[in-house]
Amino acid sequence: MFRRVLYSSSVSVPYHLGIPTSTIKNLRPCFSPIINSLSHKKRVKTFSKMGEARRPLSVHIPTLQKADRSELLRALEASIGSSFASEPLSPIPNPNPLILVISGPSGVGKDALISRLRHSRPALHFVVTATTRLPRPSEVHGQDYLFVSKEEFLGMVERQELLEYALVYGDYKGVPKQQIRDYMAKGCDVVLRVDIQGADTLRKVLGKSAVFLFVVAESEMAMVERLVDRKTETVESLLVRIGTAREEMKHVRSFDYVVVNAKGKLDNAVKLVESIIDAEKAKVSQRTPLI
Numbered sequence: 001m002f003r004r005v006l007y008s009s010s011v012s013v014p015y016h017l018g019i020p021t022s023t024i025k026n027l028r029p030c031f032s033p034i035i036n037s038l039s040h041k042k043r044v045k046t047f048s049k050m051g052e053a054r055r056p057l058s059v060h061i062p063t064l065q066k067a068d069r070s071e072l073l074r075a076l077e078a079s080i081g082s083s084f085a086s087e088p089l090s091p092i093p094n095p096n097p098l099i100l101v102i103s104g105p106s107g108v109g110k111d112a113l114i115s116r117l118r119h120s121r122p123a124l125h126f127v128v129t130a131t132t133r134l135p136r137p138s139e140v141h142g143q144d145y146l147f148v149s150k151e152e153f154l155g156m157v158e159r160q161e162l163l164e165y166a167l168v169y170g171d172y173k174g175v176p177k178q179q180i181r182d183y184m185a186k187g188c189d190v191v192l193r194v195d196i197q198g199a200d201t202l203r204k205v206l207g208k209s210a211v212f213l214f215v216v217a218e219s220e221m222a223m224v225e226r227l228v229d230r231k232t233e234t235v236e237s238l239l240v241r242i243g244t245a246r247e248e249m250k251h252v253r254s255f256d257y258v259v260v261n262a263k264g265k266l267d268n269a270v271k272l273v274e275s276i277i278d279a280e281k282a283k284v285s286q287r288t289p290l291i
């Protein structure tokens with residue numbers, strides 16, 4: 001009896017003779033060294049196992065040129081002995097909602113990055129952080145931040161409504177829990193924008209259930225230039241931010257990803273963040289948010 005050899009459908013060899021050298025050469029290159037190392041007896045045994053899915057000789061499969069598609073599919077199913085399933089092949093057809101924590105020193109471009117992501121990924125929910133700082137000219141309440149008084153903020157702390165909060169450069173900033181729960185319940189991915197202190201706290205609360213991104217400028221000089229050009233800080237506040245940034249850079253290794261936002265290359269940084277989101281969605285072992 002003649003049987004076909006897997007991966008070399010054009011070659012038929014007598015089963016009891018094993019595999020001819022010419023056939024081994026035709027196999028995928030990665031298989032050749034393995035096959036060559038087998039004894040004659042083992043080759044026969046190996047190919048016998050590999051060929052278990054061979055079609056029964058009685059089933060007629062029309063040629064690709066002549067058969068119509070459905071006829072060919074039916075013949076292939078009959079040959080395999082079962083029908084082809086239409087269920088998703090991916091083990092993760094519905095990936096879990098993602099919590100993305102975006103952090104980094106002051107002036108590296110976190111807000112600029114997030115502002116672009118809002119347009120390129122409208123399905124993301126950007127958690128609106130509560131803050132006691134005053135709005136900058138272009139900032140909108142409820143969109144950029146929830147601008148609240150110190151009393152209102154401390155009330156939120158007391159009622160345990162914040163996932164984390166901190167005093168940053170003299171102002172309170174905090175992440176409202178309920179907002180995250182609500183959006184994740186709808187299946188949305190959520191993005192949190194926090195300072196390094198906040199990211200450290202969130203790591204303790206969320207552990208590996210969230211993805212932590214550290215945004216940096218290409219150099220310290222570039223970061224300082226951006227802060228100066230933004231014209232939002234006093235000289236004193238600039239000095240504090242630069243000193244803090246030097247300390248904060250030491251935390252980069254606790255993050256999952258680093259995103260370099262180079263001068264004039266904001267689009268590249270946005271694309272990198274989008275790729276990270278897509279890669280996380282394709283992970284076989286999904287993160288399970290702990291909130």
Ligand SMILES: Nc1ncnc2c1ncn2[C@@H]1O[C@H](COP(=O)(O)OP(=O)(O)OP(=O)(O)O)[C@@H](O)[C@H]1O
Pocket residue numbers: 104105106107108109110111112113226227229230261262263264265266
């Ligand atoms: N790739 C870039 N090239 C040039 N300028 C940039 C780039 N990214 C951001 N900027 C500018 O740098 C300045 C600082 O950016 P942004 O305010 O987004 O920083 P941030 O990290 O959010 O700072 P902070 O933590 O202090 O709020 C802004 O004026 C912004 O327009």
